[in-house]
Amino acid sequence: xxxxxxxxxxxxxxxxxxxxxxxxxxxGISALHWLQQHPGGGIVSLFMLSSGKKKHGRLIATINxxxxxSSLHITASHPRDSAVYICALSTLIQGAQKLVFGxxxxxxxxx
Amino acid sequence: xxGVTQTPRYLIKTRGQQVTLSCSPISGHRSVSWYQQTPGQxxxxxxxxxxxxxxNKGNFPGRFSGRQFSNSRSEMNVSTLELGDSALYLxxxxxxGAGEAFFGxxxxxxxx
Numbered sequence: 001x002x003x004x005x006x007x008x009x010x011x012x013x014x015x016x017x018x019x020x021x022x023x024x025x026x027x028g029i030s031a032l033h034w035l036q037q038h039p040g041g042g043i044v045s046l047f048m049l050s051s052g053k054k055k056h057g058r059l060i061a062t063i064n065x066x067x068x069x070s071s072l073h074i075t076a077s078h079p080r081d082s083a084v085y086i087c088a089l090s091t092l093i094q095g096a097q098k099l100v101f102g103x104x105x106x107x108x109x110x111x
Numbered sequence: 112x113x114g115v116t117q118t119p120r121y122l123i124k125t126r127g128q129q130v131t132l133s134c135s136p137i138s139g140h141r142s143v144s145w146y147q148q149t150p151g152q153x154x155x156x157x158x159x160x161x162x163x164x165x166x167n168k169g170n171f172p173g174r175f176s177g178r179q180f181s182n183s184r185s186e187m188n189v190s191t192l193e194l195g196d197s198a199l200y201l202x203x204x205x206x207x208g209a210g211e212a213f214f215g216x217x218x219x220x221x222x223x
Binding site for chain 2: 030033035041043044045086088093096097098099100101102104
């Protein structure tokens with residue numbers, strides 16, 4: 001069983017819809033990252049969470065440490081939000097961060 | 112403030128050759144991590160360097176190696192290339208290893 005599972009794997013929605021992407025994990029972590037990857041490969045860090053909730057514009061990320069679950073929400077989705085969203089677990093080994101990645105959720109927002 | 116810079120962006124190599132990829136971190140960042148992304152395996156951790164020392168290594172064969180220079184720039188080397196090494200190689204920098212990671216655009220390596 002993978003240490004981190006994302007769902008859904010693929011998601012297609014209409015512009016304006018509320019989007020939720022889920023991430024469940026099975027190991028202890030120091031933090032959880034949500035990343036965005038556009039075609040072409042570059043990755044952008046959206047959030048780093050160790051507890052609670054963070055908001056940036058139309059993006060909201062939450063984490064429940066006890067339930068080992070995190071969600072990424074996008075409000076008023078737009079075609080430019082189309083990308084792959086990746087959840088990554090952060091563990092610290094000898095002070096060094098090691099990231100373990102989910103398989104990603106491919107989001108397509110149609111106009 | 113300049114972001115993480117990876118060079119080259121694209122590379123085509125022949126089986127058996129070796130390749131060196133470069134990563135320049137954000138100014139002031141001392142930790143550089145390397146990742147391999149393939150369609151089948153997704154993103155996987157290769158290794159992490161901090162102050163010229165490798166602190167962490169993923170499950171990759173010894174053909175994959177790296178180093179970090181005193182200015183925090185890092186290089187990754189793959190020797191005796193195999194077709195399966197074709198992938199997007201990403202590096203990320205952070206201040207001290209923990210905390211938010213900033214990714215480069217990646218180097219897309221194709222082995223033919």
